[in-house]
Amino acid sequence: MADEQWSAAVRLLWGPPAAPARGPKRGLTLQGIAEAGVRIADAEGLAGVSMQGVAGELAVTKMALYRYVPGKAELVSLMVEAAMPEPPLLDAAGEGGEGWRRRLGRWARELHAGFRAHPWLLEATVGARVMGPRETGWMERALAALDGCGLSGAEAMDAVVLLSGHVRGIAEQERAMGAGASGGPDAQLVTALDLVMREHGERYPALMAALASAAAHGGQDQALEFGLERILDGLGLLMAGR
Template structure:
């Protein structure tokens, strides 16, 4: 998100992260029975990130939330990088399973809408790159459901992966814009409509000159602004873009099916 740091993930110990994600027991522990569970640590970290940003998630602050010493947290997670992997996988576990009776378009639409909502519940997910995150069971299940939506519709395996990536990439990009807009309202104390109202006297003399030199930008910008009551509407862009992506996939598989039928005649 603009103005908020984004960090790469995946620089921890992938072996230990995967063991934690899949419940593989670590080395035997000596001493008294642990007071917490790994799930407690993950829950506290997510609460911190939800309330602030991913920058708020440090071993020290998570320990403070749980009322334990920072050193004791290393009993549960090797470090912050592995904790981020656990947080991402836990969040993916919130995604519902689409109705198996849905057709592929409806299934991908439901998946996209659910992910849009997930990003708005947990904005910090947009602050962490996930291409090198250790895949846990919930992240695998997420990908499995996405692929299942396009299984058997006429795409090969590589195209299935690309189709899913197009949809999820669109969700991620437009959700980021949506959250940026919401953050700007919070930090400025003004809605877009209020900001434009304040700027109107200054801009009053500009439209005529702008229309002459930039006729398309003036016309389309005015139409969009009036439609959205703002410079942009990320939710509209998300749903418009999703429909166009699905149209493109449908065009591909329809054309492919028609060519196959012609060859058989």
């Protein structure tokens, strides 16, 4: 059933450029259709995307759109492929033993930038689905960065999942806080907690001490970097133990 369900997405993402299923309809391309969907998602979120809306954006009928894309699921797959940035080139040539760390750090930061540019990607890239060449390339580049580091294939895959999960978690927090809000997610959390701590701080002494230290010495809004460095530290220890 899954093969039948995803076969259309596979053809659209990995096959040759599609011609209309029936009848000549010049001027439409899969890339143009995907870009129209991306524009709507950037403005209204993924929930605002519909076949009718994309057809309107392209000034065609919905039936004309269906000649190229069979439904919204396949449309979203095309949108993801169009919106995901190109995976970074992580050249290992001439790098020392810690080259893997620098490469994975760059990979994670650029993935985070991609999610910030199109926050709806966080919603569109979950669950069982077909990934396109560009999105698959992100996994390939991360795994290649770990090549020769002594990890098994399963461990390397788990490391990539761990890194991407950290990046997604931070990006989700930023999305929930709102792009237009002042300060990063850490700063906004501190502001919200401060209102409570003024009246109830004596009940949470460890939290009060941490907030006071953060206010005195800075270090807020470093969750992405802090978590990333700790994950890389852990991988380094695992590799050293081999």
